[in-house]
Amino acid sequence: MKEIEQKLNGKISRLTNKTFKFDERVGEGWFSAVYFLKTKEIAEKKLPNNHVTMQFFQKGDAVLCGTDEAIALVHTFAEKPEELEMHSLKDGDRIKPFETVLTISGPYQYFGFLEGIIDGVLSRRTSVATNVYNVVKAARFSGKQKPIIFMGDRDDHFTQQAGDGYAAFIGGSTAQATHAMSEWWGKKGMGTMPHAMIQMFRGDVVAASVAYKETFPEDDLVALVDYNNDVITDSLKVARKFGNELSGVRVDTSRTLVDKYFLRNHHLMGTFDPRGVNPELIFALRKALDDEGFQHVDIVVSGGFCEERISHFESLGVPVDMYGVGSSLLKINIGFTGDNVLLNGTPSAKEGRRYRPNSRLEKVVYHGS
The missing domain is CATH 3.20.140.10 (nicotinate phosphoribosyltransferase)
Known part of the structure; x- marks a missing residue:
């Protein structure tokens, strides 16, 4: 505390x-x-x-x-x-x-x-x-404190954002999705690209990332890489294009989908739940990036994360650098x-x-x- x-x-x-x-x-x-x-x-x-x-x-x-x-x-x-x-x-x-x-x-x-x-x-x-504090605590299970992005803008009425953002700040989250969330404690919201942006570039993550970098050249570039449900392929495409200019990739795979990496590697199936953002996918993504010299690229995950799920990831040593968390933080308990x-x-x-x-x-x- x-x-x-x-x-x-x-x-x-x-x-x-x-x-x-x-x-x-x-x-x-x-x-x-x-x-x-x-x-x-x-x-x-x-x-x-x-x-x-x-x-x-x-x-x-x-x-x-x-x-x-x-x-x-x-x-x-x-x-x-x-x-x-x-x-x-x-x-x-x-x-x-x-x-x-x-x-x-x-x-x-x-x-x-x-x-x-x-x-x-x-x-x-x-x-x-309290919810945020418990998630923050779970994200330092392995000895290193990993940032928590408060992404609760779509999970409740917009009029609650300022107060919820302040409460999240008190709980330990200083990275927040909207300017309103940061209003009471004096910073601005953060974020890079949604799926809607990649859709307008017809699923071309590299083209979307180029447009982002040209429009916001001072920002860290974190590419969203699950649009085509092939996070390793698209992560490597963006990393090869930007090299050291790529700060990170965000994986937000729907929990109803199995990434194409597993469809290409059938021998991996059957011993774990391959849906959504799962530990095996993130291990494979980290290895693929490292093998091509992109050790500097951080991995951000989001989509249905909560205290228990983060604790599970950390107990396995999953190489996540930042968690995006939304609805679980807004439960009034x-x-x-x-x-x-x-x-x-x-x-x-x-x-x-x-x-x-x-x-x-x-x-x-x-x-x-």
Whole structure:
């Protein structure tokens, strides 16, 4: 976890309210569960002098993310936020089951209607950060940290990209597919060519690569080589054309296809699943490149990769230099809960829940919205 902590200490502290583009209707209760809105009205009319402490937690080992966003949300939409007292862990902190990560204290009617929204922010951001962290950890199984490209743009609604990209950054991925994904942490997206580009050159990977290099001469050239389902043949064609100018090749073979390399080498079949991007194909590709003197060409793989699949590749020593990962990183598998645990300074929580003080929490300073 030191990598993330150093990154946070060296590059960012707290994101500010200006980072986030909140929908103004949050303040009108449009996104709050109706029973929170009704409780707010009752508290205003019947219990105006109440003072509660709400604490937030989840139930697993995780990499926390979303605290800055949640704090900014409260500071933007709570009533009299300057009168609220908040304590929080930081984005990037490792957390344990049931550990309190955030507390908010003040009159319920000032902030209680934001409870469900805060839960959702913390749940999504922490899920993505934790998923990415686990994939990054799997990709250093063999002793060398291999980069993870966050390619989640096609797996969820585009409005989620900035927050998901930030959560992926907290989890350890600094290579991301869109500019929006990098918006909150200050870089731009990266990428070379999709299958659509090669299609417009009628499947001629060399011609597509030439066009790319001529148009973006300062970029590293990474050629996509699975369009014709013959990755070794097309990789060698591009490598012979560009030599040292070729930085890498990306293999994204569909998991329903068997590469033509195996159709030419029937004797290899029968001992493994030959579909998609498989270890045997990457071993063969690396050997073919090396045999012709292209040891400098990196191999990037993508298409259905997840923590378990990367761990399998790394355990076999498959010569992958970078993984592109998408949908598996966006699974929301961590849920946060907010509970009122103190009422007017005394313990008061539903059965099975209690106030859990946490010495790791830091007091949040209000700087205005």
